Amino acid sequence: MxxxxxxxxxxxxxxxxxxxxxxxxxxxxxxxxxxxxxxxxxxxxxxxxxxxxxxxxxxxxxxxxxxxxxxxxxxxxxxxxxxxxxxxxxxxxxxxxxxxxxxxxxxxxxxxxxxxxxxxxxxxxxxxxxxxxxxxxxxxxxxxxxxxxxxxxxxxxxxxxxxxxxxxxxxxxxxxxxxxxxxxxxxxxxxxxxENIQIPDKGQVYAVNEGNAKKWPDNTRKFLEHLKAKDKQTGRPYSARYSGCLVADVHRVLLGGGLYLYPAEVDKPEGKLRLLYEANPLAMVVEQAGGKASTGTMRILDIEPKSLHQRVPLLIGSKNDVTLAEDFIQGKR
The missing domain is CATH 3.30.540.10 (Fructose-1,6-Bisphosphatase, subunit A, domain 1)
Structure with a gap:
């Protein structure tokens, strides 16, 4: 039994x-x-x-x-x-x-x-x-x-x-x-x-609202094009999976690997998602599972908030995928 x-x-x-x-x-x-x-x-x-x-x-x-x-x-x-x-x-x-x-x-x-x-x-x-x-x-x-x-x-x-x-x-x-x-x-x-969920270090899925692509900085768009380019050695192209629900998309990534993005926009560098209600709790979950959460330039959990409804950009998921996204956003790739 x-x-x-x-x-x-x-x-x-x-x-x-x-x-x-x-x-x-x-x-x-x-x-x-x-x-x-x-x-x-x-x-x-x-x-x-x-x-x-x-x-x-x-x-x-x-x-x-x-x-x-x-x-x-x-x-x-x-x-x-x-x-x-x-x-x-x-x-x-x-x-x-x-x-x-x-x-x-x-x-x-x-x-x-x-x-x-x-x-x-x-x-x-x-x-x-x-x-x-x-x-x-x-x-x-x-x-x-x-x-x-x-x-x-x-x-x-x-x-x-x-x-x-x-x-x-x-x-x-x-x-x-x-x-x-x-x-x-x-x-x-x-x-x-x-029990004891562990996120893979790398995935083959990304979740992002590409309808906002024209609002993104060039480096962010360059990163998405990189994910969609064919390269067997690095497991590309990645598959796009976006539901319109942050929790559902992060849950998929948590179990299967990959990354979720709600990046900064040229006219909204502060981002869209709320730090205290969305980014911080999900970052804690993903980090505890072995993943990573970032604004593109710094760790989410290290941000000193200034207000209750502060917004931030968010890149969250597999450690290697988020690090790669940071490299593109910071102009290192």
């Missing part, structure tokens, strides 16, 4: 036992993130039946049209965490300021930053979507101020994502490897399906 696969809860408790000072707070926090994933996955499955597709008519802090499911996913996080006693701060990509937590309510030592629904343009066409989260620790007394949330990526305690596709997966790292859990919807439990 095959051994019973480890559940998310069992895995976290087992890991907790190896840390003598553990209090169980982190275990409870991860269990609740799993719960939010179940709530969002359930809403996505029923979206076409209960009139929650399309936009709300509002614009978020990023200047983007708010999808109904963006709003519902954000509310799911607030419902689960605002009065949970597990966090002392909540910050969402969808909201300009951190969420207010009452001073007189119990709160934990962790700060949770999240992008509630990544790839929401895919909602109306039944394609993959995701959720990204970053966990920081607050060692001070009372509730943290906004500046305390604005930390470089190396200060993350844990990070990960949920992906909603043919199955729902929770992938995360707490700094000791990367593990993936697949949700069994029949019983509502996450099972360890991908």
């Amino acid at each position: 095959k051994p019973f696969p480890s559940t998310l809860t069992r895995h976290i408790i087992h890991t907790q036992a190896t840390h003598p000072g553990a209090t169980g707070e982190f275990s409870a926090l991860m269990a609740q993130i799993g719960l939010v994933g179940k709530m969002i996955a359930n809403d996505l499955r029923r979206a076409g039946l209960i009139n929650i597709l399309g936009t709300t008519g509002e614009t978020n802090v990023q200047g983007e049209a708010v999808k109904k499911l963006d709003e519902i996913a954000n509310e799911s996080f607030l419902k689960v965490f605002q009065y949970s006693g597990l966090v002392c701060a909540l910050a969402s990509e969808e909201m300009e300021k951190p969420v207010h937590l009452p001073e007189n309510w119990p709160h934990g030592k962790y700060m949770l930053l999240f992008d509630p629904l990544d790839g929401s343009s895919n909602t109306d066409v039944n394609m993959p979507l995701g959720t990204i989260f970053s966990i920081l620790r607050h060692d001070g007394k009372g509730l943290p101020s906004e500046p305390e949330l604005i930390r470089k990526g190396t200060k993350q305690e844990a990070a990960g994502y949920l992906m909603y596709g043919s199955s729902t997966m929770l992938v995360f790292t707490a700094g000791h490897g990367v593990h993936g859990f697949t949700l069994d919807p029949g019983i509502g439990e996450y099972y360890l399906s991908h």
